[in-house]
Amino acid sequence: MVLPFDILEYQKRLQAVKGNMADRGIDVLLITDPANMNYLSGYDAWSFYVHQMLVILIDEPQPLWIGRYQDAGGARATTWIYDDNVIAYPDYYVHSAVYHPMDFAAEIIRQIGQGKRRIGVEMDHYYFTGMALERLKKGLPDASFTDGSLLVNEVRMIKSDQEIEYMRRAARIADLAMTQGVESVRPGVRECDTAAEIYYHLVKGTPEYGGDYPSIVPLLPTGDHTSIPHLTWTDRPFVEGSAVIIELAGCYKRYHVPLARTVSIGQPNEKMKQVAPVVLEGIQTVLDAAKPGVTCGELEEVWRHTIKKYGYEKEARLGYSVGMNYPPDWGEHTASIRRDDPTVLQPNMTFHLIPALWFDTDGIEISETFRVTETGSERFTTYPQELVIRDHLDLSGQIS
Amino acid sequence: MVLPFDILEYQKRLQAVKGNMADRGIDVLLITDPANMNYLSGYDAWSFYVHQMLVILIDEPQPLWIGRYQDAGGARATTWIYDDNVIAYPDYYVHSAVYHPMDFAAEIIRQIGQGKRRIGVEMDHYYFTGMALERLKKGLPDASFTDGSLLVNEVRMIKSDQEIEYMRRAARIADLAMTQGVESVRPGVRECDTAAEIYYHLVKGTPEYGGDYPSIVPLLPTGDHTSIPHLTWTDRPFVEGSAVIIELAGCYKRYHVPLARTVSIGQPNEKMKQVAPVVLEGIQTVLDAAKPGVTCGELEEVWRHTIKKYGYEKEARLGYSVGMNYPPDWGEHTASIRRDDPTVLQPNMTFHLIPALWFDTDGIEISETFRVTETGSERFTTYPQELVIRDHLDLSGQIS
Numbered sequence: 198m199v200l201p202f203d204i205l206e207y208q209k210r211l212q213a214v215k216g217n218m219a220d221r222g223i224d225v226l227l228i229t230d231p232a233n234m235n236y237l238s239g240y241d242a243w244s245f246y247v248h249q250m251l252v253i254l255i256d257e258p259q260p261l262w263i264g265r266y267q268d269a270g271g272a273r274a275t276t277w278i279y280d281d282n283v284i285a286y287p288d289y290y291v292h293s294a295v296y297h298p299m300d301f302a303a304e305i306i307r308q309i310g311q312g313k314r315r316i317g318v319e320m321d322h323y324y325f326t327g328m329a330l331e332r333l334k335k336g337l338p339d340a341s342f343t344d345g346s347l348l349v350n351e352v353r354m355i356k357s358d359q360e361i362e363y364m365r366r367a368a369r370i371a372d373l374a375m376t377q378g379v380e381s382v383r384p385g386v387r388e389c390d391t392a393a394e395i396y397y398h399l400v401k402g403t404p405e406y407g408g409d410y411p412s413i414v415p416l417l418p419t420g421d422h423t424s425i426p427h428l429t430w431t432d433r434p435f436v437e438g439s440a441v442i443i444e445l446a447g448c449y450k451r452y453h454v455p456l457a458r459t460v461s462i463g464q465p466n467e468k469m470k471q472v473a474p475v476v477l478e479g480i481q482t483v484l485d486a487a488k489p490g491v492t493c494g495e496l497e498e499v500w501r502h503t504i505k506k507y508g509y510e511k512e513a514r515l516g517y518s519v520g521m522n523y524p525p526d527w528g529e530h531t532a533s534i535r536r537d538d539p540t541v542l543q544p545n546m547t548f549h550l551i552p553a554l555w556f557d558t559d560g561i562e563i564s565e566t567f568r569v570t571e572t573g574s575e576r577f578t579t580y581p582q583e584l585v586i587r588d589h590l591d592l593s594g595q596i597s
Numbered sequence: 598m599v600l601p602f603d604i605l606e607y608q609k610r611l612q613a614v615k616g617n618m619a620d621r622g623i624d625v626l627l628i629t630d631p632a633n634m635n636y637l638s639g640y641d642a643w644s645f646y647v648h649q650m651l652v653i654l655i656d657e658p659q660p661l662w663i664g665r666y667q668d669a670g671g672a673r674a675t676t677w678i679y680d681d682n683v684i685a686y687p688d689y690y691v692h693s694a695v696y697h698p699m700d701f702a703a704e705i706i707r708q709i710g711q712g713k714r715r716i717g718v719e720m721d722h723y724y725f726t727g728m729a730l731e732r733l734k735k736g737l738p739d740a741s742f743t744d745g746s747l748l749v750n751e752v753r754m755i756k757s758d759q760e761i762e763y764m765r766r767a768a769r770i771a772d773l774a775m776t777q778g779v780e781s782v783r784p785g786v787r788e789c790d791t792a793a794e795i796y797y798h799l800v801k802g803t804p805e806y807g808g809d810y811p812s813i814v815p816l817l818p819t820g821d822h823t824s825i826p827h828l829t830w831t832d833r834p835f836v837e838g839s840a841v842i843i844e845l846a847g848c849y850k851r852y853h854v855p856l857a858r859t860v861s862i863g864q865p866n867e868k869m870k871q872v873a874p875v876v877l878e879g880i881q882t883v884l885d886a887a888k889p890g891v892t893c894g895e896l897e898e899v900w901r902h903t904i905k906k907y908g909y910e911k912e913a914r915l916g917y918s919v920g921m922n923y924p925p926d927w928g929e930h931t932a933s934i935r936r937d938d939p940t941v942l943q944p945n946m947t948f949h950l951i952p953a954l955w956f957d958t959d960g961i962e963i964s965e966t967f968r969v970t971e972t973g974s975e976r977f978t979t980y981p982q983e984l985v986i987r988d989h990l991d992l993s994g995q996i997s
Binding site: 241242243244245246266267268270271274275287288289291292294297318320321322323324325326327328329330331344346347387388389390392393394396397398399400401402406407408409410413414416422424425426427428429430431432512513514517523524525526528530533535536555 | 641642643644645646666667668670671674675687688689691692694697718720721722723724725726727728729730731744746747787788789790792793794796797798799800801802806807808809810813814816822824825826827828829830831832912913914917923924925926928930933935936955
């Protein structure tokens, strides 16, 4: 078994989490977020569609893994957890109207003498359902429950050098997939054909290393759907004179580097020609301003003042902390680049800056993922920072 | 706007859901499961990483959609809901430590005079978090809450002819992706290369229609990982003499047809030669037994007796109801083909039958997705039902 990180790195992460637990008075932390499970143990499998968890005891060096019987082998194969600490529930607990995996988990927690302690749960994380909360409370009547949401995520915000290296690999994959995806866009090609091209390169990766699946599918809203950021592809063909926004992320060992570009199919219209330079200038001023000590709220202010000069406003947040994750999101849910966010930038924090401007029937998105350095910021990807123009006059030789 | 189904079909579904609501004494049903939101409204977007819902009032003909401001356009573009019934919360509710979208939803529910009614919530569905439950209860102190889990899913179990048609298209995509994926398997090719090939065809689809993204990524556990079903691909090359299990689903308009095959790279070993015919015979006896009136539990019994003749046992369930879904699962979480499941088969129910046998260091999976017909069952895919052998002697001409 080869873990993606040195065991010492996992232990360091666990120490930091225990520090946060102590600050919040939590004795036992039940981690159900698949990214947090992976971050602390290495566990990596598509098993988060059933209930599972990592149990962190503040006074024990090893976490417990609790999950489905058929996934226990995965826990042994992909983590640094001792085999004895991998505890599996039988298959009849899965999607049953009678049995619930959290009844099993509560029983284990009682059996190991932790039933009367202060227990943290990830209240607002994906896959921790209302039912999971109720069954745990019922099974552990003598415990007191408290919210441990984002406790691990806060530790995740500052990346180690190894994590940054994985993001650099993800960035190379993102550049490659964007290049190939954009090259496939021309009138008559279907949105699904371009999505297929992008997926192919995201997963195949480079000759040196393969890609991992991104936590969000490639999004490519087209034409009047460019005002609607989260629609997925259709099988309609691209049309000359319209635009497509490609948002994708390269992924390596679950670490993401997202990248978005707006592609004009044929020459852009007047509005796009006006708006694109505003977005590009806004991005540049934010990247220039980003450095240790500045807050996320201050970055938003820089953007707001820049675009206001041209008469634009934007309500949605500009970006968010990014890194390791599982579907349905690659964001980390901690810092957002938006008004009043107090997060102070520190070296090796990583953000996806995506200051889209959406209008009634169209929109433009150009994004960059950046790392905070000791003195400023640096982009992960090298894809040209511009409105991409696919003019069919330039493509005549390429149409197959 | 072109909805994937006739408005009458949505209204019929809504009527059936209201019947279930009345049976359970529910006045207001808050639907947060993205598949259920789509099933009743047509809403289809990658926005389920933020809180959103459909509100079904038992005495109103139209649902309400509540979601994020930037997704409201998607709700208007992809549903049959009147624009007035699309209600959006501002962006500062997203991933905030202060504001929660369920506070907003509770306020709306009070404003429309529904704050004192009996409210059903999808307690154990993905994306309905413990925090969502608590904030709703706090915001609606005069309401009584009850579990509405699977209420919509039960309606989804029996497909309409249009849904079956979409699954047939998904099946054609599954056959295509399996064919191309298997052909790419040979010693020296990396797992990620085959995964890329599969993804490419799943998304590109056929010349007549594009593919949609499957709710689970293609799984291809290889070598000693064939005993661990939910590990995703790596970038290790395939090795002569080992096996890979490919599990994928074709997807069309969110409807899935899963398909799994075990591929022997080179001639299979003795164990695989022994086990494969047992699994194949087991599948055939189950498909032969499946018809209206038979229960899921009885299907499991047929399988159990068949493999017992050869000395095998299997603890995990054999299969489950399948159809429309979103990540992280394509199963419907209603009927399972397992011991004692009382579900009575009816025409146009659809199941993924995946009677895997896993051992300590290897395993075999061969699956079929089938529809219950008026008199029996029929497979969706046409891919040969066999242990697939990729012997390099046959491939010499193909290695590029």
